[in-house]
Amino acid sequence: MRDILSVLQDVEPDLSKSERILATLLRSEADFIVNAGITDVAERAGVSPPTVTRFCRRLGCESFTAFKVQVAQVAFAGTRYLQANTTSVAPRDVADSLLIQLQEAAAKTREILDVEAASRAADVISNAGLVAAFGAGGTSSMIADEMQNRLFRLGLRSISVTDHAMQLMQAATLRHGDVIVASSVSGLNQQLVRALEAGKTYGATVIALTRPGRPVSAMADITIAIDLPEGENILRPSTSRYAYLYVTDLLATYVAMKRGEESRESLRRVKHQLSNSRDEDDKEALGD
Amino acid sequence: MRDILSVLQDVEPDLSKSERILATLLRSEADFIVNAGITDVAERAGVSPPTVTRFCRRLGCESFTAFKVQVAQVAFAGTRYLQANTTSVAPRDVADSLLIQLQEAAAKTREILDVEAASRAADVISNAGLVAAFGAGGTSSMIADEMQNRLFRLGLRSISVTDHAMQLMQAATLRHGDVIVASSVSGLNQQLVRALEAGKTYGATVIALTRPGRPVSAMADITIAIDLPEGENILRPSTSRYAYLYVTDLLATYVAMKRGEESRESLRRVKHQLSNSRDEDDKEALGD
DNA sequence: ACCACTATGTAAATCATTTTCAATTTGGAG
């Protein structure tokens, strides 16, 4: 289902004068439209209600109400998200823009997510002798650490290796039943591929969180595909870290559920030790 | 502005029988409601139209149309996000549930975010002699690392310290003009507080990403408040990591913008070296 | 078992939206 703003972009060329006024209103005051009747919208734009109806039709909506729903879906947080690629440097606008990028990255990932593959991966991890999380570079090493951080709490033996030489060495020590969880945003990391290759020759299973159809994925037994377009603004961070973090969370949650009581007991122990040493409120989250 | 589902959760206890049917329908078939009239909704639920109107009012909406807009804002991805607290263990449901938690965490953070404080914090960081990112425990140490990872790319001298003893030692070496960025989800971490105290006595400015009104915040010159309720399901991860990551991104982006050309040049260099050594496609993101 | 209060539905009334149609404007050809 296409969103109403991209439709607007398409039909904009053959819009009439009054309709262009409405288009501007839509882009700048979507939150107003969402909470107004057709009369209010017409008045604010200085056109007549029938013109508004016609505008909605032209945008592919059956009625004004259907149109409003579409607008609401785009303006979901009720505010100024529509200026997602705004060039504004006002702090509030930058914050909003960043937020919508985050939301889009996560939603897109969920959309293309192969839950079946993720579930199988969680199965393999649940029964692993050792889980080695491999990754290098900003996002990937963060994910490797996070994966380790999440899995050890569930009572799994796990390590994070973010150095290529160490990955290769660690891979050499693996055996059948062990698992490598490899993250690579580009999917091109040759040194990582070499480590995975080594691990496989010793019987380890390779799970890759990466872009499909690239060397890292080719080496994996199970690939959980994550494929996001990167933004163009070099000053802005890549949103892929949210996608990777989401998938890591998901895998950890699946593993926790599969292991059930075993994981619960392990988490309880971790928490017990933490709250003992810190005399903190028992309700605090696991790990600061 | 509270979202309609949290309102539903609140008022659920004093809902009548028919209204409960509608609540179920709302949770399971929001996408249907969004594209239907009040008559259709009434029919599908087996109740009368006035009951639907009354249900909407109880949820704080002026009219059925206003209600539909609210629903559309929550169900923006057109699917089944609404079962946020589902007890289903089907992989797809778990994935959706995790996603909505992520989205909510980010949206909530954006809502209560003090952009003015964040902007001031970015100013301080931009002009720092050294930025020391402190954090310990799962989320906070990840954030400290990430902060360092983001800032050094912008040409700032920065380090990440995730060990309490090292934090104290490092703090002792700081001087006027240096900055500590401290993360603490609980806000109670006493050892972190001690390190901050030390840093301040030597003239460092303290920026805290933490829960307001707690010891860590009390020690900070600038607090960027992050305050999220934690879920009850122990097997599920805390969503606060997304909120912290979001704020980290935001700070890094502000800093990058404030430093402008200086940061751009630094990023370009980092990228240049990376692509030289890896012979990767030049379009790849900075750092894997 | 009765009463009072709440919940729900029916039908009428209201209100918003859409359709129809007439007026105005625009663009092109003579």
Next chain:
DNA sequence: CTCCAAATTGAAAATGATTTACATAGTGGT
């Protein structure tokens, strides 16, 4: 420049959806 045809727009009527008012059924407490 002027006239005509087509497209655009708005006023008013018509439609259709939603809400209100009221009556009935149900529920819980004394």
